[in-house]
Amino acid sequence: MIVLGLTGSIGMGKSAAAATLRHLGVPVFDADAVVHRLLAPGGSAVREVEAAFPGTLDTPGGIDRQRLGQRVFNDPQARLRLEGILHPLVRDAERRFVAQARTRRAPLVVLDIPLLFETGGRARCDYALVVSAPPRLQRERVMRRPGMTESRFAGILRAQMSDSEKRRRADFVVPTALGRNLAYRRLQRIVRQLRSGMQGCKA
Numbered sequence: 001m002i003v004l005g006l007t008g009s010i011g012m013g014k015s016a017a018a019a020t021l022r023h024l025g026v027p028v029f030d031a032d033a034v035v036h037r038l039l040a041p042g043g044s045a046v047r048e049v050e051a052a053f054p055g056t057l058d059t060p061g062g063i064d065r066q067r068l069g070q071r072v073f074n075d076p077q078a079r080l081r082l083e084g085i086l087h088p089l090v091r092d093a094e095r096r097f098v099a100q101a102r103t104r105r106a107p108l109v110v111l112d113i114p115l116l117f118e119t120g121g122r123a124r125c126d127y128a129l130v131v132s133a134p135p136r137l138q139r140e141r142v143m144r145r146p147g148m149t150e151s152r153f154a155g156i157l158r159a160q161m162s163d164s165e166k167r168r169r170a171d172f173v174v175p176t177a178l179g180r181n182l183a184y185r186r187l188q189r190i191v192r193q194l195r196s197g198m199q200g201c202k203a
Helices: 014-023 031-039 046-052 065-072 076-103 135-143 150-159 163-169 180-195
Strands: 002-007 028-030 108-112 127-132 172-175
Touching (some): 002 014, 002 180, 014 028, 028 031, 031 076, 031 108, 172 180
Parallel strands (some): 002 127
C-alpha cells in the first residue's frame, strides 16, 4: 500500500484537493477533522486541554477553538504545550486509519496533514503532494475567511514552511490557480500513476 502525504500552505486549496481525492476513491485521513473531534464535547482531549488552558471550555462542554487560538497564537511555548497534547492523539488515529486500510488491501491512501513537513509527517509517507497557488491568490482566498485579519494571516505564514520550500520537497505539485478542471486532471493522473505501481517523480 502506498501512503501519499497531502499538504499545502493556508489558502492553497488543500481541502478541495482532499475532496477530489475522495471522489477518485482514495481513502483520506483528515488530521484537522480529528482535532475537531478531540476538542468537541465528549472529545478525548477536552479535559487535558482545559486543564492546561483554563477558561477555554465552552458551554456545550467542548473547547472553544477561537478562545484557545487566542491563547496560543503568539505564544510558542503554549503552542508546543497544546501540540504535546493533541499530536499523539492524532497520530493514534492516523495509525488506526492506515491499519484499517491495509486490512482492506487499499492500494493507496492519503494523509491530509497541514503541517506535514513541519511536524515530521513526511517520514511516514511514501510520497508527498503539495498544492500551490501564487501569493496574491492565496492572500485573496485567506482574507475572505470569517474573522481573518492581516496580522493573523501573517502569523499563520510565519508558523508554516514557505510554499517554495514545500514545492522543493514535494514529489508532486498540483497548481490550483488555473481552475478546478486542471487540478482535477493533475490529481487524477497522480492517483492513476501511484495505483499502477509506478515510481513517483516530480510532477
